[in-house]
Amino acid sequence: MTTAAHPIVIDGQEFTFEPGETILDAARRNGIDIPTLCHLKGTAPTGACRVCVVEVQGARSLVASCVMPAAPKMVVSTESPKVMAARRMVIQLLLASGNHNCLVKGSDGRSYEEYASRLKRAGGDLEPCPAWGDCRLQELAWRYNVTGGRFSPTPPRYPIEDVNPFIVRDFARCILCGRCVQACNEVQVNQAIYQGFRGARSKIVAAGDRPYRESDCVFCGECVQACPTGALVEKDVRHRVRPWETRKVRTTCSYCGVGCQQEIHVKDNRVVQVTGVENVPPNLGSLCVKGRFGFDFVGSSERLTKPLIRENGALREASWDEALDRVARRLSEVKAGSGPDSIGVLTSARITNEENYIAQKFTRAVLQTNNIDHCARL
């Protein structure tokens, strides 16, 4: 039986599908947008959040499209009134499941400033959400025109955990979608966090409910990148960087030889955040602790900013012209006096291909020696 002869029908259109595809896979591949929250690409779907529910003709209840296999002649509605009502209910319940104050009554406009000032006027000790404007739950609330007022919110049960240098865990903003658990266990396979406790006490825990520092966590930050809300945020980014204030530049990580594709987030000519580029090899969005958090060297005050020349035993600042003339003159003198092979060049595994090519050209064509090497052996 070919699927071409027995297609699936989604929103009135017929589509073929591959064996093993879910309704969600088939829909997305054909450009139909079913919203998801807990679904994490590359991991086993859990059907936990119920945001992706769809109506299947003949089924007793709505089904989670991320787990339901596509089947021949299946007739699916992705935005029927029943589906819309269910999604709105799910979103309302999620908004009430903790501190999701982005939609505090009357402030569901699109300006962060307005939101923050209303929050302030409302009194209490409510902190603005660090993920405001970069939150999948907030996006869904807007998309489905839902505010947070229908159910009274559950008060926070667990305090913030931030006794580590990199990641703040705010359990009151956690919707227990489980993406971080999947990122940790099925993508990075560090097996540091898991679902703990039951019912209303449910919590994502590490090492028997200890801080990250005391667990197997290696601070790769995969969980932060997977978190759809403000529950997991980089410590240095939290309340310092808003997504609309940054420019993002895609590049290649400068640490080991894996060559992870990363996005550098820039604010005022400073690198303020690094994230992995999803869906692109070799890393498919993953990074390690160095690639994600080890970028402070770029803007370090210890960077060299001027050429230096040794004079009377000490280094002093010099102009480029003076420094370059000195280098050219001294290398020319040594080359003339002792021969080209009395000069050696170490090029670098840290610089680009283009620069290494220039270094070999300079060494061979200008210095006229093959004394060039780099730290491949070190």
Place this chain on the structure above:
Amino acid sequence: MTNTIADIEQADVILITGSNTSENHPVISSVVKRAVHLKGKQLIVVDPRRINMARYARKWLRPNLGTDVAWINGLMHVIVSEGLHDQTFVGARTTGFEALRKTVERYTPEYVEKITGIRAADLIEAARMYAGAGRASILYCMGITQHTTGTDNVKSLANLAMLCGHIGQPGTGVNPLRGQNNVQGACDMGGLPDVFSGYQKVTDEGARRRMAAAWKVDNLPAFAGLKVTQMLPAAHDGQLKAMYIIGENPLVSDADLNHAEQSLRKLDFLVVQDIFLTETAKLADVVLPSACFAEKDGTFSNTERRVQRVRKAVEPPGEAREDWRIVCEVATRMGYPMSYADSRQIMDELRSVTPSYAGISYERIEQQGIHWPCPNEEHPGTPILHREQFTIGKGVFNAIDYLPPAEAIDRDYPLYLTTGRLLYQYHTGTMTMKTEGLNEIAPECFVEISPADARSFAMPDGALVSIASRRGRIQARLKISPKAVQGTVFLPFHYAQAAANRLTNAALDPVCGIPEFKVCAVKLEKAA
């Protein structure tokens, strides 16, 4: 790598040796862990430390330091004597099998156990696992190469893969994991004493003539130059008078640092071009400030030979400039004008003289990198090498005998020392040590020791100890760890204040000139 990173998940058996993958290539370690944990693939780890990857391994074999040729020959002995080798592959695609067979004949599991400490039964089981796999991939790193027998070790792994036909197919191969972001590219671009870009030999007259014509010079030097590990001794002897060092910090990364420092001090003229005033730059006559990766455009080539874009995100600090602009300025002032509008123009020139990069344009790698060799713009690139045949035609088996490391323990220096990197620091630390959080987790040097050794020295965890070899002495805190095996201690080499390389042995591999960072003899004492 002969194969790609994604390809590792295709293997039925993965053999990791001399690679502390989860600390040095964390993202690749996740690929391996996914294969094992979620897809039921089998992992063999051969490493002198009980590294984290051993937790995922079906078998962890623990060889004595520097005995790699012996255990690899031992695996091949078992494979050949049990007839598990791929006779079709060996017959059709290789030469030299007879000599190999004769050599490995002596490496019975019992004999190998005596040399390596690996139990005969474990060796046999590992041999059956690797040879019996439909597809098997080998991953290795500096634990294999940083030995006086580094070249032998690598050739032995190639022997093993060819013997079982585990090469040239998805999920197979001999895959070195490269430790620096662009160490592959630096090699590809001729940053080596014997080859132009694209591994064209400087001793080949045709290659020299082509490059001389492209570079518009009358001739180019015809003999291979000095390797880095020969340059410093040459400086020490006074033969090398001047050095131009770009983005390297040999005063932390080289073996036997005391000797390295004396050597650099003897130079008449030293230029260092770097982003920080490194230990090496402090000795320089001229220091040139350069732009870092986030401040420039260009390409890096990763460990799987994938050429990927680097893009400028921020302006360099102060007057710092891209490395290529600085070198071009020096060349121009020496009477050879070098001038390019941007990195793309350099890429176009290098492609025209580097056949393996010829088809890789910036346009083509805008979204996703391409694996070289890529001879023209229609070519899709080459994710897997040696598919139909080896670069040189038939694969050559090298019959290799085991040689012990250059230094052995004795009464005065009773412990073996091996060195490496930590997850939270990188190489000489000039970059990672600027991030407070990384320093908070990995603040200082330590010497990792087994609980049994710590007991026999009667020293508690955290005690400040002095570690000495025949070449130097440093102080560090003791860290009792189940990763260490009795008789061998480990030091990370990142920390200049307690530089492990004051202790390491600069004995070199005779072929490639790599120092034996991974084996030397030391003694431990309570710090004075």
